Amino acid sequence: MVDELLFFMEVLVGGLLAGTMYSLVALGFVLIFKASATFNFSQGAMVFFSVLAFCGFMQDFNIPFVLAFILAALLMVVVGLCTERLVLRPLMNASEDTVLMATIGLGYVLEGLAQAAWGVEVRRLDLGIGDFPVPWIADNLKLFISALDITAGLVAALMIIGLFLLFKYTKIGLGLRAVADDAGAASSIGIPLKHIMLLVWSAAGVVALVAGCMWGARAGVQFALVDLALKALPVLIIGGFSSIPGAIIGGLIIGAVEKVLEVYIGPFFGGAIEGWAPYVLAIFFLLYRPEGLFGEKIIRRV
């Protein structure tokens, strides 16, 4: 009995920690959605692009770790700049769906550029943190939890706190919230829309880079990262598109539910139900609570 409980705990904790990885990707979506009410479908591609560039800088040019990270972050700022200038500004008054489709196009461009520049083969990314159980926890609590998962959890927590403080207490954060509420009104009282957009897209780019590092260290830096990032979508639906805590809670729920289902119910169906379980869970949420756990209620005016 104790063993079974321990095993369940292990599955649950493993799922929760894996969920923080989804949260990290979802965080980038939320940032952009919060500030511009745009759904950025290319976030997954940004994850892939940024971490591939990071790997490329380190492995092809032998640039040291920290410098490569800064360079990759700067590259993401440039990407943000180009996106604002070339995609978002011309589409300022377009409908939501049009902008969404344009970001799908943007995702394709980023994926293509990354592969053209850095090649298509799977790269290994070594962060110096092993993807194996931490001995101390294994000995004392009898739980096998990967060091990488714990790091991802800590990084996610740090980023949430940072972003939360940014949104809540700084002038920039106030501007971001104002733009999200009503872009026209915000710009009429002198909030520089361009700068706000640039800032948000750069921040989302850096978040993508961090998420990419975590995923890359686990699964290798490869194209499949884009598909993994799609799983951030159900996370967003459960947590709500405009809520930073929602992204975290949503990620935790998805991570835990998918792991528990996979371990306890999966074997009856031949396994690999992780592939679709999050989406079906999202559908149930959509039917009962379309705005997600923490999202603002969707009100459509006629």
Place this chain on the structure above:
Amino acid sequence: MKPVFMTYTKKDLINLAVCMFLSVLIIPSFITTEYWYTSILIPWLCLALATIGQQIVMGYTGQLALGAAGFMAAGAFAMFNLILRVPDLGFVGSLIVSGLIAAAFGILFGLPSLKVRGIYLMVATLASQFFIIWMIDKFGWFKNYDSSGIITAQDIVILGKPFTTPLAMYFVCLAVTTVLTLLAMNMARGSTGRNWMAVRDMDIAAESMGVSLLRTKVQAFAISAFYCGVAGALFAFCYLKSLEPVAFDIKLSFKILFMCILGGLGTINGAFIGAAFILLFPVLLNAIGNNVFHGAIDATIISSIEQVIFGGLMIIFMIYEPLGMAKLWENLKQKLSLKLQSSNVKNLKSSLSKKS
């Protein structure tokens, strides 16, 4: 039951005659290399058909769906099982029934559209994509317990005659596509299509005018999935000649989405233009890579460049012409006819002045 063939004008009949003339007489007599049939014309027809399905749900009804390949897989594997287990149905019967099976999935996964829209709906339809592929992959029955993962598709036999040469398969695809395209054009122009478009343009207004949202949306999803299912069956039996779930992954769904958007949302001919563009462009790029640069550029780089160009085009079209290539074509035709008219008027004027 409303009459089906009622909304054709003289212009449509001329268009139809020209298309039929080109595809039945001109193409078979001028194109003799198998490559064109097996690698371009057959997939073009199949994917155009799937794109019409995507058009119905996305272009006409305005529901952002991203699961066309899932329904295609449902159609393809339904076809395989029907031919295997119910041989009495025949090819055409199996094709229709597999379309209906795909339509059943369409109804099931289209239900969330009653509650949500936009990106939310996209996620719900992604569920269908992943679920259908997983189901086929995990339950051996669908694949007739074949362990190799790739099943060879049965030969196409219609009324006892085998259709196995590329040309014969082309005609099979052409016939199915023609019939379904005509039907789609009719639906789009008739009351069905008007209801779809009313829901697309403003669902609340449509509902207050007495259009049933439940009926219209579910109908659109069912018909869309039917088209995708039939297209998937043809795609597997005429083009791939094998069945594997991997062929219908999310990438194919995105491809069809691109065909739909670049071709022109809410148009039937856009489906054909978009499919042709997405299929032919990589061929063109490869040809340029081979002939101009003599293979100096790596094939993976070419495919990456292709991706960049597709994505870039998508952005450019969204900014400058959200209605896609079909609209460009329309504009061009309009300009030409205007020019023609003005030159006619000039001629008339000059001839009149000479007389007087």
